[in-house]
Amino acid sequence: MQRDKQAVVWTRQSGKPMKMGRLYLTESDCRFTYELDYLSSKQPGLGLLYAPEIVQQNTIIRPRTEFFDFLPPIQSLVPPKGEHNFQRKLVLSYLAKKGIQPATGLEADWEILKIAGHGAIGHLDVFENDDKALQWYAAPPVAELFQISEDLGFSLKETLSWLDQDASELINIIGPTPSVGGAIPKILLSIPETGWDNRIGLPSRGLAPKMTDVVVKFEQNTAYPGINELEALALDVHKAAGFEVPRFWISDMRGIPVLAVERFDRNEANNPVFTETLYSILATGDAEITHHYSYSYDAIGSAIDRSPIDIISQRKEGKNHLIKRLILSLLTGNGDLHLENLSVMLSSGEAKFTPVYDPTPMRAYALHNMLSVMPFGDYGELPGNRDEPVGLVEAIQRLAKHLGITPSELEEIVQSSLQTTENFIDKVTELATLPELNKNNLINIVSKLRKQMEKLTPST
Numbered sequence: 254m255q256r257d258k259q260a261v262v263w264t265r266q267s268g269k270p271m272k273m274g275r276l277y278l279t280e281s282d283c284r285f286t287y288e289l290d291y292l293s294s295k296q297p298g299l300g301l302l303y304a305p306e307i308v309q310q311n312t313i314i315r316p317r318t319e320f321f322d323f324l325p326p327i328q329s330l331v332p333p334k335g336e337h338n339f340q341r342k343l344v345l346s347y348l349a350k351k352g353i354q355p356a357t358g359l360e361a362d363w364e365i366l367k368i369a370g371h372g373a374i375g376h377l378d379v380f381e382n383d384d385k386a387l388q389w390y391a392a393p394p395v396a397e398l399f400q401i402s403e404d405l406g407f408s409l410k411e412t413l414s415w416l417d418q419d420a421s422e423l424i425n426i427i428g429p430t431p432s433v434g435g436a437i438p439k440i441l442l443s444i445p446e447t448g449w450d451n452r453i454g455l456p457s458r459g460l461a462p463k464m465t466d467v468v469v470k471f472e473q474n475t476a477y478p479g480i481n482e483l484e485a486l487a488l489d490v491h492k493a494a495g496f497e498v499p500r501f502w503i504s505d506m507r508g509i510p511v512l513a514v515e516r517f518d519r520n521e522a523n524n525p526v527f528t529e530t531l532y533s534i535l536a537t538g539d540a541e542i543t544h545h546y547s548y549s550y551d552a553i554g555s556a557i558d559r560s561p562i563d564i565i566s567q568r569k570e571g572k573n574h575l576i577k578r579l580i581l582s583l584l585t586g587n588g589d590l591h592l593e594n595l596s597v598m599l600s601s602g603e604a605k606f607t608p609v610y611d612p613t614p615m616r617a618y619a620l621h622n623m624l625s626v627m628p629f630g631d632y633g634e635l636p637g638n639r640d641e642p643v644g645l646v647e648a649i650q651r652l653a654k655h656l657g658i659t660p661s662e663l664e665e666i667v668q669s670s671l672q673t674t675e676n677f678i679d680k681v682t683e684l685a686t687l688p689e690l691n692k693n694n695l696i697n698i699v700s701k702l703r704k705q706m707e708k709l710t711p712s713t
Contacts, residue, residue, distance in 0.1 A: 258363055262327075263371070263378045263386045265459070266296055268524050270390040272383065273298065276327065278363070283323050285313045297527040297599050299377065300326040302537040302562055320543040322359055323366075325533040330370040330379060331362045340439065344369045372441070372456055374468075374518050376525040393458035398444070401451050401506050438471040441516070449502035449513050457523045465500075466519050472510035477618060479687030481512040486680055487585055487612040488514075494581055494673040497608040510686065517608045518598070527599040528607060532592035534564055545593040550579055550629040553595075554656040566603040572656040574606050577666055579629065580649070583702055584674045586614035586695045588623040617687065617695040630655070646708045667709040674703075 258278040262285070263270055273291050277284040287298065287305055298305040303313055303326070313324065321328050332341035344365045348354070355361035370379030371389060380386040443454040446465045456466050472481045485503050492498040499515040518528040535556055536542040554572050557565050565571030575595075582590045589611075596607040615621035624632075630648030635641075643651065653663040678696050681687070 259382075260367065260370075261380050261383055261386060262299065263380065263390075264296070264376050264525065265378070265390065266376050266525050266527065267294070268459075268522060270378075270386065271296070272386070273377075276323075276379065278317075278322065282314050282316045283321075283327070284315075285324055285327075286310075297376070299324065300529050300537055301534050301564060301597065301604060302560075304562060307562065318540075318543075321536065322362060325536040326375075326377060326529060327366070327370075327379065329375070329530060329533050330373050330377065331366050332369070334358055334362075340369070341365065343440075372458065374441075374516070375528045376518070390458070394455040396443070396454065396457060396461035396464055398452035398454045398464070401453060438473070439468055442467055442469050442513075444502075444513060448500070449504050451504065457519075459523055461523050464523075466516040466523065467513040468516060470512045470514070471506070472512070474510070479617075479684060479691060480613060481510050482684045482686050483617060484512055484611070484613040486677075486684065487587065487614055488609065490585055490674060490677060491581060491609045491612055494577070494670065496577075496581075499608050499610065514610065517610075529597055530593045531564075531595040531597065534597060535592060542592075546591045546626045548592055549627055550575060551652055551655045554652075558657075563604050564597060565605060567605065569657070571606060573658065573662075573666070576649075576653060576656055576658060576663075577670065578609075579625070579652075580667060580670045580706070581674070582612065583624070584670055584699065584706060585612070585677060586616035586699050586702075587612055588625050589613070589615045589621060591626045614681075614695055614699075616698050617691040619694065622694065622698070645702075645705050649706075649709060664710050667706055671703065671706060671710065674699075 260276045260278075262273045262276055264273050265271070271291060271294060272288050274285055274287040285299060285303070287308060287310070289310070291298075292305050292309065296305075298308070299313075303324070315321070315324050323331070332344070334341070345355075345361065347368065348364055353364055355364050366379055367381045367385075370377075371386075372378065378386065378389075380389065441456045443457050443461065443464045443466050444450070445452060446463050453469075454464065457464055470481065470484075472478070481503055485501060488498050488501055499517050501512060501514045504511055504513065518526050520526055530545075531553065532542070532545045535548060535553070538556070538560065542548055553575060557568050557571050557575075565574075578590060578595070582588070594611045596610075597604050598607045616623070624645075628634075630651035631643045632645060632648035633642050636643065649667075650660070650663065653660075658666070678699060681692055681695055681699075684692065
């Protein structure tokens, strides 16, 4: 019989490191218990639905499944399994340098969590023990910037090839830096607060004057050529539509195209802000959720309305945000608006959707050409005894009704979105790095969708 695994969870949301609680992993379940001092601190806890004022001194116990070995907020800190996950491969390369080569998937996850589970996106820091936590907090990296060197460029090229090459040069330069999930290679770095100027530094751990923390994404020229320009265009569109959007910069690291996006999970003092994906929140409350796309937009609306703990404090505003995001995603060819691309943050005690991130028009790439990764409004279904499946226009109307959005409100949302994306096709045509085939794919898809969406605005 294996021994239970133990770790500790800390946070520095208040600006000072504080132990939140203790994490246990047994053969059958994952457990977490808040520290008494933390309960009295009145700070946000592990997750929205694991709020300290609700859990109190009780131990959270969740049975392990094939989809969740850990509690969902903790699982979010572990890069997904898969031979082509850049973040996972980077940390495993670092562990191998230390002579640690886990035998199983879970063993690897546990070792990865202890290395990359702190300083990542969000407010949670996981460590092997309290001593490791205190050492990490006591020795933050010097807030300094380094000019991108030829060595860094070369090692990045080697790493990005996703072959079995040595990642040590990258690790030596940027450290075993925490990373964020996803298939597109990304690392967390800092840059000057004035913006990208080809100098980078380690992510900050506290006050770092004249620096800003960013997520840096590296473009895979073979699999997703032009993806950085596409994402930048989509961010501009969302900003024009009135959404809060982080600052971003397109550049390159010695020939490797990069997109640097400012982190919104850090405040002005570079302290972590409570941030949790909808995937983590909803999977906490619904054991039927197994993947970041195994839900529907309708069900998100129901969860916002019915959850005894506010997932979104201003519920009407949250549901409006949701349908606006979906409609703009449809009009820009992004079928990838799933539960991990929608997150919630706490600001002045209120839960609200975060600024927009990862809105890339993925339908430009044949591999990702789907209308929507999650269902809505019974689109394509045969509800009741009807003979014809629900079409797009009706599906949007059904979703709006489910969300409590009136026909006139829906018409206004669609009309505004159509106006915002009026020049989107022209902008796609102007992209310098997106291949013509991908441009044509996206333009054809978006053109057809616009004609359908216009049916939702009969008064114009």
